Amino acid sequence: MNSTELLIALSVALFTLGLTGVIIRRNAIVMLMCMELMVNAAILSLVTFAARAASASGAVLALLVFVVAAAEIAIAIPIVLLLVRQRRTLDVGAYSKLGG
């Protein structure tokens, strides 16, 4: 197994674990962190192929994905805080009837 195969297999494993975490966990913050794990797995495969091809464009794309992930968290955390303020819990089961 060379390094590319190892890293792509790791990326698959991390993405699967992140998706499983988003589905099975109950806490909204933990679900957000599992989404971050999925983004990290995608960036890992991107960087692996960018490093293999010595491509500057791939590294630039990885950098832009970092910024998009930061913007995503900057929006997602206030939404979670708003839900917690309204429902008094982080349990996503309590958000099943979302209304105004």
Next chain:
Amino acid sequence: MTELLPLYGFSAAALAGAVAMLIARHPMRVALALIATMLSLAGIYALLGVHVIAIFQVLIYVGAIMVFMVFVIMLLDARDPSYLQRYSRLLAPGVLLGALLASGLGHTLAHRLAAAAPSAAPADFHLQPFSAEFLRAYWLQFELTSVLLIAAVVAAIAVLRGRAGREGRDE
């Protein structure tokens, strides 16, 4: 084989952190496991020779996003019921779906990567061509990310202030 040893070590650490994220009960422990995974990934990027991405992984992910996350966890109520009960009702279907996805992706990977011709030795990645390319060819995208970040900040303020403004009117 021996030159792959650090890579195996960082990969094992990243995997262990990801598994700990699914098992840990308290969100703070999940956050620490995620930080360990991200630092291991930064080590992998450094081993690949893409040092600029490794530095940004530590600065942006661990330094900004996860610190923000840890502050939010400390702000929230520690007696929440979701802290006691880790898993929702979707535990069995979620694990099943994860296993199916892993086996499907692993199957495809084993076939495609084995079929792909072994590539030439990877060329070295250097910071100088990267920086020149970044600001010559991708300056528009770079400027657009600043617009995106400002939009995100304005939206975050609007989400929190909009609610507060409505409550103020109701009273």
